[in-house]
Amino acid sequence: MQEEEKHIDIIEKLKNLPRIKTGDDFMQKLESRIIEFDSEKNISDSKSRNIYKEKEEGFFSKLIGAKRKQCLVPAMALAAVAVFTLFITQFNNQNQNSQNSNNNEIKQSDSPDLNRNKAEEKPPVGIPEPTEQKTESDNKTERSATNSNQNKAGIKEVPPTPVESSRMNIGKDNYKKENSDETPNSKKSTEESKGIIETEKMRGGRTSEVETENSGTMFKAESPAIDGKVNSSADELKDFERPIDQKLLDKLNAANKKKLDSLKKKMDK
Amino acid sequence: MSENTSIDKNNYKNYTDEQLIFKFQKEDRKAYNEIVYRYKDRLINFLLRFTGNRESAEDISQETFFKLYVNKDKYTEIAKFSTWLYTIALNEARTNYRKEKRHNAISINDYYDGNHSDYQIKSNDLNPEDDANSGTEAFHIQRAIDSLAEKYREVIILRDIQDLEYEEIAKVLDIPLGTVRSRINRGRESLKITLEKLHKTKRILR
Numbered sequence: 001m002q003e004e005e006k007h008i009d010i011i012e013k014l015k016n017l018p019r020i021k022t023g024d025d026f027m028q029k030l031e032s033r034i035i036e037f038d039s040e041k042n043i044s045d046s047k048s049r050n051i052y053k054e055k056e057e058g059f060f061s062k063l064i065g066a067k068r069k070q071c072l073v074p075a076m077a078l079a080a081v082a083v084f085t086l087f088i089t090q091f092n093n094q095n096q097n098s099q100n101s102n103n104n105e106i107k108q109s110d111s112p113d114l115n116r117n118k119a120e121e122k123p124p125v126g127i128p129e130p131t132e133q134k135t136e137s138d139n140k141t142e143r144s145a146t147n148s149n150q151n152k153a154g155i156k157e158v159p160p161t162p163v164e165s166s167r168m169n170i171g172k173d174n175y176k177k178e179n180s181d182e183t184p185n186s187k188k189s190t191e192e193s194k195g196i197i198e199t200e201k202m203r204g205g206r207t208s209e210v211e212t213e214n215s216g217t218m219f220k221a222e223s224p225a226i227d228g229k230v231n232s233s234a235d236e237l238k239d240f241e242r243p244i245d246q247k248l249l250d251k252l253n254a255a256n257k258k259k260l261d262s263l264k265k266k267m268d269k
Numbered sequence: 270m271s272e273n274t275s276i277d278k279n280n281y282k283n284y285t286d287e288q289l290i291f292k293f294q295k296e297d298r299k300a301y302n303e304i305v306y307r308y309k310d311r312l313i314n315f316l317l318r319f320t321g322n323r324e325s326a327e328d329i330s331q332e333t334f335f336k337l338y339v340n341k342d343k344y345t346e347i348a349k350f351s352t353w354l355y356t357i358a359l360n361e362a363r364t365n366y367r368k369e370k371r372h373n374a375i376s377i378n379d380y381y382d383g384n385h386s387d388y389q390i391k392s393n394d395l396n397p398e399d400d401a402n403s404g405t406e407a408f409h410i411q412r413a414i415d416s417l418a419e420k421y422r423e424v425i426i427l428r429d430i431q432d433l434e435y436e437e438i439a440k441v442l443d444i445p446l447g448t449v450r451s452r453i454n455r456g457r458e459s460l461k462i463t464l465e466k467l468h469k470t471k472r473i474l475r
Contacts, residue, residue, distance in 0.1 A: 003450075007457040010464070014429040017407050020317060022309045023327065030305065030334055037339070 286350035294341050301341075305334050308351075311431065312358050318426045319362045321415045329365055333358040348440055355433070355441045359423065366419070409471070413463040421456030428453050 004011060281289060281303040292300035312333060316326035336357055344353055414422055423442060427433045428449075435453075439446045 003454050003457075007454075007461065010457055010461050011429050013406065013410055013464075014425070015432075017318070017410060017430060019310070019314055020323065022313050022330070026309060026327065026331070027305065030331055033331070033335055034338055037335070 287346060290341065290344050290350050294344070301338060304337070304350075304354075308354060309334070312354070315355070315426055315431050316358060316362055318411070318414055318430055319359075319422065320366060321411060325365060325369075329358065329361045332361050336361070349437065351433075352437050352440045355427070355431075355437075359441060363419070409464065409467045413460050413467060416463050417456060417459060421452055421459060424449055424452045425456040425460060429457075 281292075281300060284292070284300070284303070286304065286307070289300040289304050293304065309330060312330045313326050316329045317323055320326050320329065333354065337354065344350065414425065417425065424438060427438045427441065428435070433441070435446055435449050439449045442449070444452075
């Protein structure tokens, strides 16, 4: 306060300075500036809103649009479904092709071993056929043997003539009869075969390898006929290579053993 | 516009400044008009004494009220509304003053480089009205205020012309109260000296 008293003359001079007033257009200027600012703000707000809306709109809404291309909606839906189905079918085809190729590869890789196994599995001993049937079966076995050899050598199989196929069918029928153990015909045939073997043995003690092999192949060839699924001669020829059922083999082996025992006894006597 | 403001005045004259600004924050344009009506003359006088130029004072006060309109939501009830408004005005005046100072310096440099076209000597920014009063006491006092350093000029104007309290000045300038007091004293001292010098020269000229 003392300081203010000291400078009281200057303070009075400052306080008595003339006061001015704003011009008449002061408020108008301010108002116009504010209006300009508000309009700019509104424009920028609307722009930002539009940008935000554009951002919110997704790909499909842009593509179709609310007002623009509504007629295209079903066509686009159909096209989408078509593309989807095409994709699925192609995908499945590719899968199937790949599976098939894999299977083929596996078969190709396995086939030599299988053939070898089949060759190993061939029964050593066969039952000789009656005379008439034997000749037919011999022919078959010879053919199958040649065919198998041809196959091994890479030669194509020649389908049999109608006469041959009829013969083969007869052979199948006979085999069916023979293999039905419980029928009386089978018993007869086994007895006949026993007699033949006995006579052969008595002659020179020789059971030819060819006969045994043939008998084996004969059984092989006729085994598919049991199922009755063979339709063509080419299939039949292929089926010659199929392995014999294990049960049948066992039975035949047992019968052969019995026969051999009986022959031995007779020889001893 | 003047009619509108008079209507606003009648409606809002009983409100305090703080109530008005809070109303304006709720998008009440009449409250804003009332604030402008209350403060436009006070601000223009403060700015005229600070800048020494009426046009600049009007421009700065326009800018201050426009900033108030744009940044109305930034006001919080920490300080008085008048303090907040004076702070805005003072900051605007400072930037304007520094800009003009820089502009004058560049113009003089251009003159010495040979570029005469840009050379402008700052006049004393007196209106014809001021020119008419050039021989009066007010003219000399304004000259003395202009000659003061910025920090003394601010406090002298706020205290002795605008009648603000010491505490309020301290808040506007964001300086301690003691600094305000000392600056006011020194400002008055230097103002007294410059006025005496001016009177001496006036006597010599006569």
